[in-house]
Amino acid sequence: MIQVSIQSPQTRGLAVIRHRLVQGSALRGGVIVLGNFDGFHRGHQFLIRRARALAGARPVGVMSVEPHPRQVFAPQAEPFRLASPAQKHRMAESLGLDFVYEPAFEPDFAALSPDAFITEILAARLGVGHVLVGADFHFGARRAGTTRTLAETCPGLGIGVTVLPLQGGFSSTAVREALRAGDMAAATRLLGRPWEAELTPSGRLSPRQICPPAGSYLVRVPGFGPHLARLTGRGRVIAAEPLPASLTFLDRRA
Numbered sequence: 001m002i003q004v005s006i007q008s009p010q011t012r013g014l015a016v017i018r019h020r021l022v023q024g025s026a027l028r029g030g031v032i033v034l035g036n037f038d039g040f041h042r043g044h045q046f047l048i049r050r051a052r053a054l055a056g057a058r059p060v061g062v063m064s065v066e067p068h069p070r071q072v073f074a075p076q077a078e079p080f081r082l083a084s085p086a087q088k089h090r091m092a093e094s095l096g097l098d099f100v101y102e103p104a105f106e107p108d109f110a111a112l113s114p115d116a117f118i119t120e121i122l123a124a125r126l127g128v129g130h131v132l133v134g135a136d137f138h139f140g141a142r143r144a145g146t147t148r149t150l151a152e153t154c155p156g157l158g159i160g161v162t163v164l165p166l167q168g169g170f171s172s173t174a175v176r177e178a179l180r181a182g183d184m185a186a187a188t189r190l191l192g193r194p195w196e197a198e199l200t201p202s203g204r205l206s207p208r209q210i211c212p213p214a215g216s217y218l219v220r221v222p223g224f225g226p227h228l229a230r231l232t233g234r235g236r237v238i239a240a241e242p243l244p245a246s247l248t249f250l251d252r253r254a
């Protein structure tokens with residue numbers, strides 16, 4: 001097997017670990033939080049804080065497959081991503097994570113049974129010491145694995161399990177609904193920060209990214225104060241200032 005652990009070019013302290021990890025990695029004995037983590041909303045942030053508290057000096061990371069499973073199972077669906085992989089890595093680093101385990105969500109991986117995922121990936125490949133999830137976590141082929149599967153199988157392999165209750169209505173789905181409705185205040189509340197869009201060099205929202213409704217928005221561009229920008233129905237941003245690689249949406253105006 002090949003070690004494909006890389007330092008992301010956009011981050012310094014974070015290790016992004018792709019699929020074929022050799023044994024004996026820095027994750028060994030570490031704490032991993034399982035899920036997709038699109039947007040790192042306040043529910044995700046709660047889990048990460050708890051993981052850090054539990055880990056002590058051990059490394060803490062998240063699993064976040066790429067592409068997002070919905071991109072694979074519903075490729076025709078309209079764009080929904082809250083964050084690109086690069087944005088996700090930056091956010092992971094700013095939340096103090098040591099690693100993102102980012103396996104390719106390819107057919108062989110998606111077909112792993114819940115037990116195979118636990119024994120082959122969590123125990124044998126990663127060698128993590130503890131997994132932490134929210135109460136609604138599902139995993140493995142056809143989403144057949146639940147928190148109960150983790151609780152039944154992990155301890156026998158020396159892996160501790162913590163399941164935490166879902167916190168106050170925070171979900172990536174709720175953030176997507178807020179953004180689709182143009183309700184930037186609700187998105188900000190759910191994320192714990194204003195939503196940051198990634199822009200292409202031609203000033204459009206990145207193609208896989210969710211697109212709020214056309215209209216006038218109060219935005220923040222690094223180096224400039226808040227100002228108005230217009231978003232067209234096709235995700236083109238029109239603003240007076242030169243557009244940066246990312247744009248923070250503060251509010252929608254009539």
Ligand SMILES: Cc1cc2nc3c(=O)[nH]c(=O)nc-3n(C[C@H](O)[C@H](O)[C@H](O)COP(=O)(O)O)c2cc1C
Nearest residue numbers: 035036069110112117136137138139140141142143
């Ligand atoms: C090994 C593995 C296999 C998966 N296979 C499927 C699948 O067959 N179908 C599916 O919809 N999602 C699949 N997923 C994605 C999960 O259902 C889910 O999106 C992810 O683990 C986050 O869980 P949550 O959305 O319940 O929080 C798989 C995930 C893992 C880790």
Ligand SMILES: Nc1ncnc2c1ncn2[C@@H]1O[C@H](COP(=O)(O)OP(=O)(O)OP(=O)(O)O)[C@@H](O)[C@H]1O
Nearest residue numbers: 034035036037043133134137166167170171172173
């Ligand atoms: N509000 C929440 N409180 C606590 N844990 C949460 C919350 N929302 C998600 N989680 C947990 O965070 C991990 C990542 O979840 P996931 O990435 O599927 O987020 P999600 O918000 O449920 O996404 P989606 O709405 O797209 O299903 C999972 O273990 C999940 O159970």
